[in-house]
Amino acid sequence: MSGLELPATADLLAELAEYVAIPSVSRSATPATMRAAAEWLAARLAFAGGRVEETAGFPVVRGEWLGAPGAPTVLVYGHYDVQPTGDLAEWRTPPFELVTDGDVVRGRGVTDDKGPVLLVLKLAQAMVAQRGGLPLNVKFLLEGEEEIGSPHLPEYVRARVSELAADLVISADGAMWRPTEPSLSIASKGLVSMDVVVTGAAGDLHSGRYGGTVANPLHALATVVASLHRPDGSVAVAGFYDGVPTLSPGRRAEIDAVPFDEEEYRATVGAPALFGEAGYSTLQRLWERPTLEVNGISGGGKYTVIPHRAVANLSCRLVGRQDPDRVAAAIAAHVAALELPGVTVEVCVDEGRVPAYRIEADHPAITAATAALREVYPDQEVLLAVIAGTLPATTLFEEALGAKTLFFSFATADEQHHAPNEFLRVRRLDEGMRAWAALWRGLAAAR
């Protein structure tokens, strides 16, 4: 690959700006908007027969370059959908406008996952244009429902097992866990989410004229939420930890050996103190322990009302052999066992449950990826880390295609994924293209 001229960063950013401008928020966008994003992406895959294909939900973008007979085949996975913006008032610049700010670019989706996907496509375009081909066979599968739990991807993939067959899946989604050294992820957490809905009276009531006569759903919901954790930060739901492996002294030692400054991390997130399940270090909790978070609570408002309905949005990140359905059932049983007079409580579990995922540290893909990162970051150790986020497609690919997934994203975990002011380090675009080139070369040679 030596001599390959990579696309200029300025050109890549100009294209990324167009892509970010399409507000492909899978939780709320119209089908037309989602299709526009898919069409835009498919056009960048023209060298590989890029096309938009229907699913039962938002479409997928497909393409394949299979001109390397005898070489391995990889399936490149990513997504074109993005998270909601959250509170617009908290964005320093409009979310769907790519803004360069020093050595980063800002905008919804730049790091999750529009930038990391686009750099692979631009690299492959350059290789085909300048060299006439790629070092190995590459299939592309870019979906539009990752941020809502990939509800329709399983059906799509299972119906196309031979079309999508590959020796390895390489995910352009994921993230390096911090900016200071290269890292590879050997695991990601599972996910199950649900709403707790508390209902009191038939309608909102004046808090004076009805005060003291009916239960307030917000009080009941607070009791529910407060009961989910113990003061030491552990989850108080019976059965929640079923299937969570005991953290071995060996793995504890491995994690403790990772250079990690808790005070620096605290300062970065800007919290008054770090906090979590007792008995584990911050990094042990982040990588190896499951969580139960309340992502949102809503009900009533700042006026004199007893609201008739209050909702908490819960999600659990899972590890090891935790079963998403059993975790949801354990929470529902926990809530049902609380005494909450004067209200009714419902737990509504969302679609898109995902178990945790792991790839062995000595898997050949990890070996090749480590070598590729060493080439791009010659002076730095490559850390084996964990994605504490969830990549729902991984389990699917293992089950349906029999292929492990290598996370090879050039996002970084601190880049405000899912939050206002999401950003991407500009240097990652070039580093990413160089690393993907080295990885593909390495995988082709290893055969």
Add this chain to the structure above:
Amino acid sequence: MSGLELPATADLLAELAEYVAIPSVSRSATPATMRAAAEWLAARLAFAGGRVEETAGFPVVRGEWLGAPGAPTVLVYGHYDVQPTGDLAEWRTPPFELVTDGDVVRGRGVTDDKGPVLLVLKLAQAMVAQRGGLPLNVKFLLEGEEEIGSPHLPEYVRARVSELAADLVISADGAMWRPTEPSLSIASKGLVSMDVVVTGAAGDLHSGRYGGTVANPLHALATVVASLHRPDGSVAVAGFYDGVPTLSPGRRAEIDAVPFDEEEYRATVGAPALFGEAGYSTLQRLWERPTLEVNGISGGGKYTVIPHRAVANLSCRLVGRQDPDRVAAAIAAHVAALELPGVTVEVCVDEGRVPAYRIEADHPAITAATAALREVYPDQEVLLAVIAGTLPATTLFEEALGAKTLFFSFATADEQHHAPNEFLRVRRLDEGMRAWAALWRGLAAAR
């Protein structure tokens, strides 16, 4: 007053429709909108020199008819501002459009307080037009900040003590406590409100990539809210009940003698069960016991985030000699004493604190009002009830003008005050005008 021809209901409703169409939401409307509502009202007071006067906040509407020398002087109080709509999706018809639905009219403010004020103005207009005057001297003071705690009314009134001097204040705000019989209110509850603001990290964080490392403000806020009450419904804040009188056996018996069907009430509000402080009946709680309600909670949303901020909006309804400032301080101290690692908690007390108010059951105004209601509702007992809501102006009038306030509103407490689908029984318009005419006549004769 016999022979007085009252305005036709249809005409009154046509005017009320214009009035409701002005969205005078004091919490969010522009000064121009608030002024439009005030000007509209002042035009209806032309017979009494109606005018809009500035305050440090939204303006007041003033007027006076003083053509009955030797007769008593009353000050008619009401307000032209309304509550926010709340969730628009819950309104069956647009909130700022008067819609007749069977024997009620619906729209924001119809019962609180636009209808009950308008009927007094229309009655007085008719009296002046047909009889050349009123049976006693009447001053009008209609404010635009009642729903936000009347923050600027005290300054305005205290600077105009002689202009506003009256033997009695009659409030067109308030409510009959139910539709089945006439009632007079001998007390109203006080109010103090505040926000509890919990802050964690500097910004929202991805609940996967940061899960298990920082405290979640929603978890902490739930702990705060859940700690405010005991399971038996009583308030768990030390000092909250200071100044609350013990409910005497005599008052208990009086309340127990009021015909009140708990099951019917439960069915009306549509709650699965009634609930409140242990040791008291529903009506005892509603009339004689203070409450602490969480009116709203907000933070995060239904996406994979650890929100960095969560807010609860609290309000307390006060009785007896409870001091609003001391109640707020007790709650702040309670919150400060909780151990909430990894977050900061602030209690921000709102302006507009109001102590509880009471008028003696044997006050001459109550006697005259009882007689007036007997005239309009000849076959029904007049109940002496309590407004569990708050009328901030009452304490002010007692302190500044030395005048007690008689609540004489023809709203009914079940008419969705402050909630979606606020309504007013159409018959109350006519009943109200007849009752005000009888009251004024009675007060004039009693001199």
